[in-house]
Amino acid sequence: MELYLIPTPIGNLEDMTYRAVRLLQEVDLILAEDTRTSAVLLQHYAIDTPMQSYHMHNEHSKLSLYLDKLKGGQRLALISDAGTPAISDPGFLLVREALQHKVAVYCLPGATALIPALVQSGLPADRFFFQGFLPPKKGRQKKLEALSSQSVTVVLYESPHKLLKTLSQMQPLFGAERQLSISRELTKKFESTFRGSLAEALHFYNDHPPKGEFVLCIAPA
Numbered sequence: 001m002e003l004y005l006i007p008t009p010i011g012n013l014e015d016m017t018y019r020a021v022r023l024l025q026e027v028d029l030i031l032a033e034d035t036r037t038s039a040v041l042l043q044h045y046a047i048d049t050p051m052q053s054y055h056m057h058n059e060h061s062k063l064s065l066y067l068d069k070l071k072g073g074q075r076l077a078l079i080s081d082a083g084t085p086a087i088s089d090p091g092f093l094l095v096r097e098a099l100q101h102k103v104a105v106y107c108l109p110g111a112t113a114l115i116p117a118l119v120q121s122g123l124p125a126d127r128f129f130f131q132g133f134l135p136p137k138k139g140r141q142k143k144l145e146a147l148s149s150q151s152v153t154v155v156l157y158e159s160p161h162k163l164l165k166t167l168s169q170m171q172p173l174f175g176a177e178r179q180l181s182i183s184r185e186l187t188k189k190f191e192s193t194f195r196g197s198l199a200e201a202l203h204f205y206n207d208h209p210p211k212g213e214f215v216l217c218i219a220p221a
Contacts, residue, residue, distance in 0.1 A: 001075075001102070001104060003075075003076050003077075003078065003094065003098045003105045004106050005084065005085045005086065005108065006020050006023060006077050006078065006085070006108050007083060007112060008082060009082065009111050009187065010112070010113050010187055011186060011187035011191075013044050015111050015187060016041075016045065017109075017110055020108055020110060024042070024047045024079075025047050029074060029075075029077070030051040030052075030077045030078075031051075031053070031077065032053060032054065033089060035053050038079055039051070054066065054078065054090060054094070059090045059093055059094070060093070063093055067094070067101060071103065078090075078091055083111055083113055084110060084111065087112055088157055113213070114130055116186055116187075117183040117215035118155055120183070121195070123153045123179070123217050123219050123220075128152050128153040128154070129155070130155045133156070133157045133158070134156065145173055147218070148221065151220050152220050153217055153218065153219065153220055154217070154220075155215065155216070155218075156216040157216075160209075160211050161210075163205060164202070164205055164206065167198060167201055171202065174198055176199035177197050178198050178218065178219055179218075179219040180196070180197075180201060180217060180218045180219060181195045181216070182195075182215070183217075184214050186213075190212070
């Protein structure tokens, strides 16, 4: 009756801990957000533990199945495609139900995109507000308005095809001179970080079409 939330590398396969590898080898079943993506990681570390899917489209329908396995005494590990489960990824529902049924839940420390992006941003990191992904449509403008007045550093996740839209929507609310740091492809071969004002960021990414996954760290109001 144990559930382990195990962080996986956000890009560089070397960013696995010894404990994470050992537990993935020892548990009875691994629940993966995308079994095809996770198969690459498991093969790299010679992990042959059975694996089944658990993602945003089936987490409600499969919740009772995996909960029954835990209550039956099995040890399960939950991993996402990259980073720490339940942080902008599936995991919360299973953790909540497991705890309500007296299942022991453990989360290992490890990879997550927001912390390295924040620490290397040069912006205040003692206190921050983590938004994750913005609402895709409904409530997006209202959320940005609320974030614009935060007195701490704000951290956002953004996809490449929405980055310019987000920066354009932010500028009239945050101000063209608001400082920010934008990290892309963290831990990977083409990792890079832009640091400057919102206006400068818009100019830069208009000239350099966004590619990869982005973490935005925005200076306090």
